[in-house]
Amino acid sequence: xTDSPIVNIELxxxxxxxxxxxxxTGLQESIGGYVLxxxxxxxxxxxxxxxxxxxxxxxxxxxxxGESADTVRSVVTQYLAPVVMGCVPGxxxxxxxxxxRALKGHPYAKAAIEIxxxxxxxxxxxxxxxxLLGGAVRRRIAVTHSIGLIGFEEAEREAxxxxxxxIRTFKIKVGTxxxxxxxxxxxxxxxxxxxxxxxxxxxxxxxxxxxAIRTFRRMERADISYFEQPVEGIDRMAExxxxxxxxxxxxxxxxxxxxxxxxxxxxxxxxxSIYTTKPGGLFRAMxxxxxxxxxxxxxxxxxxxxxxxxxxxxxxxxxxxxxxxxSCVVPVSTPAESKSGQVAGIYYKDxxxxxxxxxxxxxxxxxxxxxxxxxxxxxxxxxxxxRGK
Numbered sequence: 001x002t003d004s005p006i007v008n009i010e011l012x013x014x015x016x017x018x019x020x021x022x023x024x025t026g027l028q029e030s031i032g033g034y035v036l037x038x039x040x041x042x043x044x045x046x047x048x049x050x051x052x053x054x055x056x057x058x059x060x061x062x063x064x065x066g067e068s069a070d071t072v073r074s075v076v077t078q079y080l081a082p083v084v085m086g087c088v089p090g091x092x093x094x095x096x097x098x099x100x101r102a103l104k105g106h107p108y109a110k111a112a113i114e115i116x117x118x119x120x121x122x123x124x125x126x127x128x129x130x131x132l133l134g135g136a137v138r139r140r141i142a143v144t145h146s147i148g149l150i151g152f153e154e155a156e157r158e159a160x161x162x163x164x165x166x167i168r169t170f171k172i173k174v175g176t177x178x179x180x181x182x183x184x185x186x187x188x189x190x191x192x193x194x195x196x197x198x199x200x201x202x203x204x205x206x207x208x209x210x211x212a213i214r215t216f217r218r219m220e221r222a223d224i225s226y227f228e229q230p231v232e233g234i235d236r237m238a239e240x241x242x243x244x245x246x247x248x249x250x251x252x253x254x255x256x257x258x259x260x261x262x263x264x265x266x267x268x269x270x271x272x273s274i275y276t277t278k279p280g281g282l283f284r285a286m287x288x289x290x291x292x293x294x295x296x297x298x299x300x301x302x303x304x305x306x307x308x309x310x311x312x313x314x315x316x317x318x319x320x321x322x323x324x325x326x327s328c329v330v331p332v333s334t335p336a337e338s339k340s341g342q343v344a345g346i347y348y349k350d351x352x353x354x355x356x357x358x359x360x361x362x363x364x365x366x367x368x369x370x371x372x373x374x375x376x377x378x379x380x381x382x383x384x385x386x387r388g389k
Contacts, residue, residue: 002124003088004041009081009113012036013069013386016307017349022148035072036309036352036381039116041089047120048376050310051112052277057304059255060204060232064278067108069386075109084113090121090132092283107255107280114281115313115372122371129313129372133286133320140363141318142327143345144169144199144300147188149176155184156191158343165344166362169197169327171228175205178215189222197327201228204252209239216244226271229253238268247271251302255279257287264295273302274324276313285317293323300326308333308353312372315357319366332359335377352380 015033037049053067083098095117099110122129130136145167147155159170172188174181181200189198200219206212212230228249230240241248247270250263255278263269272292279285292299301318303310314330332345334356339346345359354375358365367373 002090004043004045004124005086005088006039006084006117006120007042007086008040009076009084009116010038010040011073011076012038012381013073014307014352014381014384015386016351016384019343019346019349020150020154022146022305022347033069033386034307034310035069035076035112036307037076037112037116039089039113039120041120041124045120045123047089047116047118047123047371048309049112049114049116049119049313050306051108052304052306052310053108054304058252060234060252064107064255065105067106071106072109072112075103075106076113079103080109080113084117087117089117089124092117092121092281096280096283108277111277111279111281114283115276115310118282118313118316119371126370128368128370129282129316130320130366133282133316136319136366137322138319139366140360141301141315141330141366142169142363143167143332143359144171144327144329145344146171146173146305146329148173152184152187156187159188159191162344163192163196165342166359167196167344168362169199169225171199171201171329173203174200174215175202175230178206178211178218181215182218185219185222185224194223197225198222199225199228199249201249201251202230204229204232206231209236209243212240213243216240220244220246228273234259234262234266234268238266241268241270247298249273254288256284257291260288260291260295260297264291264297269297271298271300271326273329274299274317274321275301275303276310276317277303282313282317286321289317289321289323297323298326299323301328301330303330305331305347307348308335308351308357308374309376311357312353312367312374315364315366316372330364332364333357335380350380350384352377352384
């Protein structure tokens with residue numbers, strides 16, 4: 001049946017071991033300790049979602065609040081799961097209406113439910129989930145490799161290896177100390193050569209637009225492709241956008257379609273980073289992409305370094321959204337059994353999907369399997385379950 005309703009939701013708090021520490025400005029806790037959501041219909045079919053929630057990650061000036069594993073589990077258990085029971089997974093607008101009536105905000109918790117519903121609906125209909133979003137406009141997703149706040153020599157080694165493995169775009173985390181940031185960018189540029197694109201992401205780290213502009217001008221000889229979220233605040237970001245000669249990307253400032261309208265009106269950015277989670281799921285992420293496309297804003301897909309379960313949704317969004325023309329900051333999700341020493345797109349020592357994502361020539365090939373594609377490894381979930389929670 002294709003109209004089999006949702007009858008059960010289960011939550012699992014997991015923690016994956018990281019390949020190396022991956023931090024950015026403002027982040028205080030480790031990535032990988034996320035909440036998985038298993039949704040089952042009346043016929044026993046299953047869909048999976050994920051809330052890669054971080055308490056340190058929120059909108060500018062408290063506009064949107066951080067979420068954690070504990071808040072996600074509480075919100076889903078008390079408010080969201082009860083109201084979506086009986087809903088048909090493919091009725092996504094009804095699903096959102098029920099959740100929004102039950103609780104304001106909490107987009108990461110809602111995204112976990114909605115993404116699982118897309119996965120389940122695709123499996124009910126025996127079609128890939130991107131068909132439910134309008135179809136795939138690309139079959140390969142170019143991967144941007146993120147270099148976190150690590151040491152110079154480690155960054156140089158990693159950048160060199162990832163370049164050999166096919167990466168053609170790097171994002172370098174900055175926004176700490178301007179001298180350190182400039183040296184890091186110049187050293188990575190010397191390492192990877194002139195044919196690889198470099199982007200910098202300050203995660204709102206610079207204290208003022210003036211500091212951001214001065215720092216960028218010191219590093220711009222490294223041929224930077226874009227300057228991501230240099231400061232906090234749309235108005236303050238617009239000051240930077242007017243002063244530098246490369247596109248500014250909005251991330252923390254751009255959670256939903258309403259935010260993007262404000263960014264467009266204030267000419268605060270030329271690029272928007274879209275998440276599956278910040279707007280509350282795939283459906284509203286496509287709304288963000290549509291608004292951006294109508295205004296000529298370029299987009300990529302970014303995230304919170306999801307496990308393979310959540311990353312399946314990233315790849316689905318990147319495949320289906322016409323506005324997503326830039327290389328995407330997504331993991332190359334790979335179980336331990338399939339690892340061969342690759343670092344390109346690898347943030348975890350293991351993963352929760354049965355098969356690795358296919359990484360070819362610096363891109364991830366989009367799966368045509370039903371739902372969100374690659375099957376989930378439930379034994380791995382049990383292995384990495386956070387006990388006592």
